[in-house]
Amino acid sequence: MAPWKPDPTFYPSPRMAMQAPPETLAYVAAFNPKKDGRPDAIAVIDLAPGSPTYGALVGKVEMPKTGDELHHFGWNACSSALCPYAPHPHVERRYLVVPGLRSSRIHILDTKPDPRRPQIVKVIEPGEVFERARYSRFHTIHCGPEGIYISALGSPEGTAPGGVFLLDHFSFDVLGQWEVERGPQSLAYDFWWHLGHDTMVTSEWGTPNMIEDGLNPDLLLNSQYGRHLHFWDLRRRRHQQAIDLGAEHQLVLELRAAHDPTKAYGFVNVVVSLKDLSSSIWLWHRRNGNWGARRIIEIPAEPADPDQLPPLLKGFKAVPPLVTDINLSLDDRLLYVSCWGTGELRAYDVSDLENPKLTGSVRLGGIVRRASHPKKPDEPLNGGPQMVEVSRDGRRVYFTNSLYYAWDEQFYPDGVRSWMAKVDVSPSGGLTLDPYFFVEFGDYRSHQVRLEGGDCSSDSFCFP
């Protein structure tokens, strides 16, 4: 039977969610890059300051089979359950929906009986989604008004189109493809929405066949990877508008729509420009009923000695920033930008959309720099800030350093040794590494972080 009161982690508006109590646990996707018969896991990290196990692994759930490549995951329910047109506030945010990006197997983990030891309560085998939704390689999970929305990179054969499909948020049954009319959309990656404007936004990476053996330089130089943004009618599930960011811009990835549902804008990162290896952040916004996008932040490549560069980059004599993840605080004020190549986490104040201001930066890892963490000052680190997650109150930011197995090997050929770090954020947006928080994952690689009770990329709101 359903509970009597709404789940206490649901908040009507993002501003109210910022008053939420600080998180005490993080769930982190940890995949095993070795083919040694050990499965991937969801790691549980203690985040409670003052706890004797602060910053340590306190639990681990192993997946039932090997070779999943756990990557992104999400909650079964969130504040969107309070949306006025289909409210169901007495469901609970308790299940983690954890797909294997390579295996297309979806695991449902129950965090309620013991948050430190979640239990796998259901496994959706790949064939079930192949049959019912004709999609494979599942990526982003969002809890939405109609159920659980999941994006997929391609078809079961590894080709286009990728898209979005739905899971029932009570039974976790596969409900089928979300799109009614996809228009010109063919590549897929991330998606999010403006609930107040009935709009879904989707981005483009590449089909499974284009990415699973590594970043293909031929495809890249011919602008074959994603370069579009797509806007959809969330209600009628129809494609409305595509925006081509231009042939030089490749890999349009993480979508961070303004959390305030009355605002019709958001941010997306482009990993690489073919012109100069720079990365960029684009603002999409609506004006007079049409969507537009423009570049608001450009992060240049840093010159480097070819001897220090992996084969893929030697010819360029520069290390690209490779902005591969961004995240936006709940008040839509600070945008965090992960430069996985140069090993830097940046914060920008984006309250003035015309003039984003760099407010903070920390260096960790990096293809050339190999910056170390204050907890282990003598240990050069590889990988760089990648998946970044922001606490609901906006005061703490957690990040991990692995991107995607096949691509890790190209940019960090010595093998990414995985870690997770944390920065504290000052009111003005300054960043300071927490010298006591440094988690190492042994021979597992960590990817997305989800915070207990919700975070800045897994909650959506219907009220301003």
Add this chain to the structure above:
Amino acid sequence: MKLVDPWLVIMGLGAYHGLNPAMGWLFAVALGLQERSRRAVFAAIPPIALGHAISIGIVVGLLWLAREAMPERLVRCGAALILLSFGLYRLIRSRHPAWVGMRVGFRDLTLWSFLMATAHGAGLMLVPVLIGWGRTGDSTAHRHLHGLHLEHPSLIPAASSGGSVRWLLAAALHSLAYLLVAFIIALLVYEKAGLAILRRVWINLDLIWTFALLASAILVLFI
């Protein structure tokens, strides 16, 4: 013998439906906040009340038809069965209608409210109150009417003949009570209370609702 005035029950149920955030007032508040305008709150309430009234009206109309066409015992048993199965269904599967969309006009809101009220079985809750009302011109109608303790029977012109107007009035008064309560709450929350109260006071009305439906099933048989 009636313990409570049925008209009060009919309006009380209207107020109860109006109280439920899932039935409309919260949508009105959301539209007001989205548009940053109190007028949007005002504009949303009439179509929401209309949709609710249509849903209620259909149930009341069907019940009236059934009472006209079939023996009372059969109608009671049928109604009890419907209420019981609907209540049990909602107990086992507490679903909500899948609706997505904040950009809504008058027609959308009316349809939305109709779907919400119907899916929650709002009209079914009136069945125990109305089922005792007799057929048109039936002598039992007079008997029941005298048991109503109406203070102003003249308010209900056709009631003395047990006419269909009384049924219509039941749906109308229910909807009016619904409209008033939804309107007042929407305005209070929009202007004063704020949405934070949702986290504290939004008890699981659906669950109470389900028990009310199950209780109605029993009432229909024994009242």
